[in-house]
Amino acid sequence: MICIGCPMGCVLTVSRDGNGELQVEGATCGRGKAYGIKEMTAPERTVTALVRVEGCRQPLCVKTAKPVPKGKIFEVLESIKAVTAVPPVNIGDVVIPDVCGTGVAVVATRYVRRG
Amino acid sequence: MIEVEVLVVGAGPAGLAAAIAAREAGCSKVLILERDDAPGGILQQCIHPGFGLHRFKEELTGPEYAQRFIDRVNAENIPVQCRTMVLDISQDRKVTAVSPENGVQVFSAKAVVLAMGCRERPRGALMIPGTRPAGVYTAGTAQRLVNMEGLMPGKRVVVLGSGDIGLIMSRRMTFQGAKVLACVELMPYSSGLKRNIVQCLDDFGIPLLLSHTVTKIHGRERVEGVTVMRVDERRVPVPGSEQYFECDTLMLSVGLIPENELSLKAGVKLSPVTGGPEVDDSMQTGVPGVFACGNVLHVHDLVDYVSLESETAGRAAAAFALGGGAGDVKKIPVSDGFGVRGCVPQEISAAGSDDKVALSFRPAGVYRKAWWRVRSGDKVLHKQFAMILTPGESQRVELNRKLFEGLDGVVVEVVQSEEKQ
Numbered sequence: 001m002i003c004i005g006c007p008m009g010c011v012l013t014v015s016r017d018g019n020g021e022l023q024v025e026g027a028t029c030g031r032g033k034a035y036g037i038k039e040m041t042a043p044e045r046t047v048t049a050l051v052r053v054e055g056c057r058q059p060l061c062v063k064t065a066k067p068v069p070k071g072k073i074f075e076v077l078e079s080i081k082a083v084t085a086v087p088p089v090n091i092g093d094v095v096i097p098d099v100c101g102t103g104v105a106v107v108a109t110r111y112v113r114r115g
Numbered sequence: 116m117i118e119v120e121v122l123v124v125g126a127g128p129a130g131l132a133a134a135i136a137a138r139e140a141g142c143s144k145v146l147i148l149e150r151d152d153a154p155g156g157i158l159q160q161c162i163h164p165g166f167g168l169h170r171f172k173e174e175l176t177g178p179e180y181a182q183r184f185i186d187r188v189n190a191e192n193i194p195v196q197c198r199t200m201v202l203d204i205s206q207d208r209k210v211t212a213v214s215p216e217n218g219v220q221v222f223s224a225k226a227v228v229l230a231m232g233c234r235e236r237p238r239g240a241l242m243i244p245g246t247r248p249a250g251v252y253t254a255g256t257a258q259r260l261v262n263m264e265g266l267m268p269g270k271r272v273v274v275l276g277s278g279d280i281g282l283i284m285s286r287r288m289t290f291q292g293a294k295v296l297a298c299v300e301l302m303p304y305s306s307g308l309k310r311n312i313v314q315c316l317d318d319f320g321i322p323l324l325l326s327h328t329v330t331k332i333h334g335r336e337r338v339e340g341v342t343v344m345r346v347d348e349r350r351v352p353v354p355g356s357e358q359y360f361e362c363d364t365l366m367l368s369v370g371l372i373p374e375n376e377l378s379l380k381a382g383v384k385l386s387p388v389t390g391g392p393e394v395d396d397s398m399q400t401g402v403p404g405v406f407a408c409g410n411v412l413h414v415h416d417l418v419d420y421v422s423l424e425s426e427t428a429g430r431a432a433a434a435f436a437l438g439g440g441a442g443d444v445k446k447i448p449v450s451d452g453f454g455v456r457g458c459v460p461q462e463i464s465a466a467g468s469d470d471k472v473a474l475s476f477r478p479a480g481v482y483r484k485a486w487w488r489v490r491s492g493d494k495v496l497h498k499q500f501a502m503i504l505t506p507g508e509s510q511r512v513e514l515n516r517k518l519f520e521g522l523d524g525v526v527v528e529v530v531q532s533e534e535k536q
Contacts, residue, residue: 002309002313073318110179
């Protein structure tokens with residue numbers, strides 16, 4: 001797999017050693033090692049999406065405040081799609097407090113002034 | 116005629132950073148002119164995460180990254196005049212602009228910073244045969260439609276070119292409910308960042324067809340499909356390899372071109388390699404008092420480095436505006452050696468105010484386990500090892516200015532590992 005921790009893009013090989021422990025080869029930093037194990041056990045992604053805004057054509061862009069499980073990406077997108085934001089909105093405002101039971105909030109990443 | 120010290124053209128990440136740096140260097144009269152309705156530039160439509168890892172040590176979206184600089188511009192009370200199109204810049208730095216609010220204005224600037232960014236290579240530059248239906252978009256235009264205008268360009272999409280914007284838009288269209296059938300790349304490698312290939316294509320099972328290209332666009336009023344063919348080593352389509360994709364949208368992500376019409380009007384000499392102005396290490400072009408930074412200078416992979424480079428330009432523009440320039444100093448030419456394309460800057464000043472000199476370039480091809488180095492004759496100023504060098508990931512180093520003392524020129528080059536260092 002290719003590490004995405006930084007633009008280096010190290011090629012990682014994750015394998016299980018004799019004791020059943022995951023071993024990461026090819027990483028040039030600690031973050032790469034952690035990424036390799038994470039991708040094999042519980043991969044996560046930060047999801048960004050768009051939310052309707054009342055009285056405004058330009059949608060509000062939002063993100064999950066932390067990465068969410070990769071398998072839940074489309075479920076998270078569906079939940080975000082169902083929401084309408086009401087201006088004014090500030091960067092960091094919570095749009096959904098706990099999306100799909102992940103314990104992660106969806107927050108605004110742009111300002112929207114009052115209509 | 117309106118007098119300003121430092122006039123910045125463009126309020127994208129480059130212009131914002133340059134203006135802040137000029138103000139911090141002591142210029143009271145700094146002005147930014149921006150043609151869009153609001154500052155932030157193209158970052159405002161880049162709603163995906165991945166910005167600011169170097170700069171802020173956290174992962175921000177484009178609008179968040181831009182806002183940090185907009186907040187500083189506002190805190191410093193630097194005026195940003197939006198909806199203003201700069202029409203002309205003369206060699207003596209008279210800047211003509213037009214806007215609905217102010218009509219035609221002429222500014223006289225002690226220093227000008229060019230920060231106009233770049234634009235996308237369009238269909239017309241590719242000469243794809245076929246009809247000319249609706250549904251052919253550059254990826255950045257589609258990005259603006261989706262992320263800022265709230266519109267969907269289509270439902271079944273083929274992406275030509277694996278530049279970062281095409282990859283990002285493959286994921287965005289998938290997120291918005293479209294089906295992305297394939298990402299087609301002429302070269303045997305992608306010019307996009309690794310993490311974008313992984314997180315925008317691989318995650319969603321979108322095939323990346325390397326050494327393939329679109330050879331025909333079908334449909335009269337609207338795109339109905341495209342023919343894709345494999346190409347050989349000389350990039351010529353291989354007969355018999357035709358595949359037909361039924362789609363309503365073709366998205367192009369086939370390269371960015373620095374937008375330098377204004378630079379040319381100002382008499383600035385452009386590099387045929389980068390497509391941007393030739394500059395020294397203070398980002399000054401061949402025209403005294405005219406500086407350039409960001410994607411108008413050369414196309415960057417990471418906005419973090421745009422900010423750094425633009426701060427250098429802003430500081431130097433301020434020094435020029437306040438002090439009238441350094442006069443004639445010896446310039447050391449920087450040339451591209453084997454495996455190196457478009458090293459910036461093209462010249463290094465023997466006497467500069469910053470202790471550090473930043474050099475960056477794009478590898479000309481893919482080199483595995485290779486060294487790249489900065490050399491003057493037999494003297495190696497810097498060398499570094501890379502597991503892989505690819506054209507998609509530019510390389511950058513900051514060196515002490517002292518290293519360049521007394522040199523007549525330096526070359527930046529790639530050395531394959533077979534040749535022992």
